[in-house]
Amino acid sequence: MHELRLRTERQSQLVDITRLVQEALAGESAEAAAVLVYVPHTTAGVTVNEHADPAVARDFETALERIVPAEWPWQHVEEGEENAPTHIRASFMGPSVVIPLRDDGSLALGTWQGVFFCEFDGPRQRSVYVSLLK
Numbered sequence: 115m116h117e118l119r120l121r122t123e124r125q126s127q128l129v130d131i132t133r134l135v136q137e138a139l140a141g142e143s144a145e146a147a148a149v150l151v152y153v154p155h156t157t158a159g160v161t162v163n164e165h166a167d168p169a170v171a172r173d174f175e176t177a178l179e180r181i182v183p184a185e186w187p188w189q190h191v192e193e194g195e196e197n198a199p200t201h202i203r204a205s206f207m208g209p210s211v212v213i214p215l216r217d218d219g220s221l222a223l224g225t226w227q228g229v230f231f232c233e234f235d236g237p238r239q240r241s242v243y244v245s246l247l248k
Contacts, residue, residue, distance in 0.1 A: 115243050115244065115245045116138040116243070116244040116245075117241050117242070117243055117244075118131065118134050118135070118138060118241065118242040118243075118244060119239065119240070119241060120231055120239070120240045120241075120242065121237070121238075121239050121240075122231075122233040122236035122237045122238055122240060123236065123237050124175075124233070124236055124237060125200075125233075125234070125235065125236050125237070126175040126178065126179055126203075126233065126234055126236070127175065127232075127233040127236055127237075128161075128171035128172075128174050128175060128230045128231070128232050128233070129230060129231040129232075129233065130165045130171070130228050130229070130230055131151075131160075131229050131230065131231045131242060132165060132221070132223070132228040132229045134242075135149065135151055135213075135221065135229050135242075135244055136220065136221055138244040139215075139219060139221075139244070139246065142219075142246060143215050143219030143246060144219055145248055146215055146219070146246035146247060146248050147214065147215060147247055147248060148212050148213060148214045148215055148246075148247040149212070149213050149215060149221070149244060149245065149246055149247065150210060150211075150212050150243075150244070150245045150246075150247055151210060151211050151212075151213065151229055151242060151243070151244055152209060152210040152242070152243045152244075152245070153209050153210065153231065153232075153240070153241075153242055153243075154209075154241055154243060155204070155209075155240060155241070156201055156204060157197055157200040157201055157203075157204050157233075157234050157235035158204055158231065158232055158233050158234060158235065158240055159203075159204045159205075159206075159207030159208050159209055159231075159232040159234075160207065160208065160209065160210060160211050160229065160230065160231055160232060160242065161174075161207050161208065161211065161229075161230050161232055162211050162213065162223065162227050162228070162229055162230070163227065163228070163230060164226045164227065164228070165226070165227065165228025165230070166226045171230060174230075174232070178203045178206065178207075178234070179203075181203075181206075182199045182202045182203050182206070183199065184196075184199050186198075186199070197234075197235045199234075200234035200235040203232075203234040204232065204234050204235075207232045211229065212247065213229070
């Protein structure tokens with residue numbers, strides 16, 4: 115397993131980690147069928163979506179903030195950590211994705227697809243685990 119370390123800059127932020135995931139596989143993916151990308155946080159997630167246009171990531175950030183607004187009367191309230199909506203947003207995205215690998219060990223993503231780390235409670239230092247599946 116490889117651990118990627120990220121530092122996010124905003125409360126809601128989608129970070130394109132496609133290159134980092136591919137680099138974590140370098141030289142080790144010859145016998146693997148797929149890769150698991152897993153986020154060990156309850157207020158962050160991971161997804162695969164378009165990465166050719168950065169506006170798509172910003173649209174995701176905005177849409178999730180509107181779908182799950184901070185103003186609701188949340189029951190999960192920790193003093194100084196008012197992050198109940200971030201847990202819901204993270205669950206919508208999910209904690210993991212499995213991506214098949216091509217024969218050359220590269221990610222079998224579509225032309226426009228990329229892997230995104232989804233921050234909802236930043237800015238923070240975060241981890242992403244990358245594991246080969248044989």
